[in-house]
Amino acid sequence: MSLRTKDTKEEILIIGKQLIQLVGYNAFSYADISKKLNIKNAAVHYHYPGKQDLLLSLLTNYISQYKNLGTELETSSLHSLKKLEKFIDPYTQLVDNNSICIIGSIASDYNTLPNAVKIKIAELIDLVIGLVEQTLRTGKKAGELNFTIPARTQALLIMTNLAAGVQLARITGKQDFVAIKKSILQHLKT
């Protein structure tokens, strides 16, 4: 076992994620990544042979992180509104960083992506919708949340508010996202 001072593979993934959120999948190149890390573009190809390999790794990471969040929320004794806030909070950070969420970014580029990626992004979206849906369902059953439409539809409304909320707020200003976030939570209160 060695003391690694660098973890280029991981750093590439972090930069890649930032670039997708900042400018989109089709607007960044391996040169952008290599310049930021002071390595050669071939080094990026060494770790991720093609751009789609990088994206697949990113999506796989997201899937495992959201699976963890799902388990955490299911076993947690937090109030459902707090659970939802836990899900929503990262989106506020995005607006501050002039960025949009991975799902919204990749969804916009969907038709340009190789099939393997399409399948993975669908898996991620299903997972995230399911996570919100389940939180809503549990919260309603516990009398902590109030909504009348099907849980999946309510989850879709929240997801779309957030995904497009960060997209719009980057242009019209953060206060619009703040208003959206507040409304989502207010609307669910009993």
Added chain:
Amino acid sequence: MSLRTKDTKEEILIIGKQLIQLVGYNAFSYADISKKLNIKNAAVHYHYPGKQDLLLSLLTNYISQYKNLGTELETSSLHSLKKLEKFIDPYTQLVDNNSICIIGSIASDYNTLPNAVKIKIAELIDLVIGLVEQTLRTGKKAGELNFTIPARTQALLIMTNLAAGVQLARITGKQDFVAIKKSILQHLKT
């Protein structure tokens, strides 16, 4: 005055619009347009010297169309829900065409666009939000619509439901967009 059998300039704009909605601004090239119209890529540059000129023309068109729609809706005696349906209906078509709306598409690419385009897209978004906001306000005053949050926030919620709704539905299926649309209108009913 001549009988024009071709209007290449207009056709370029139509193809450009379709491509932006289908694959996004950064994923199409002048070659894509010229191939579809059986002309040379230099002919596209003749009509729109740069890609940004094309996009600016497109946005200018949208702005004038939405201004017309705004006037139409203001002077119309239609029930407010019908007015909103008139606004929402085109989005359903997008899902059928495997496409997303211009605003959502361009908003995702926002950080990669030249400043002149950024200004124009902001103008378009303000216009569209204003249009929905005004329809909501008038509808509420007339007792035709019911909502408790500020009109602008309600407009933002609807806009984000639609913009991200088509993005998601392209991946998860049309029925998700149908559910979203139905919920938006149902929620506003008195």
Added chain:
DNA sequence: CTAATTACTTACTAATTAGTAAGTAATTTA
């Protein structure tokens, strides 16, 4: 009828793209 204008094509350039093949220094394994 001539000159100008329009709407292109031909032919190109410079930059950037994703990606590869071969080499190398340092580390790890057997």
Added chain:
DNA sequence: TAAATTACTTACTAATTAGTAAGTAATTAG
């Protein structure tokens, strides 16, 4: 300690990109 592996660099290629300059055929204007 020799062999293999890891993590790169050097050096490149083929394709695609946005964009341009010069030429041309057809139409239009004076």
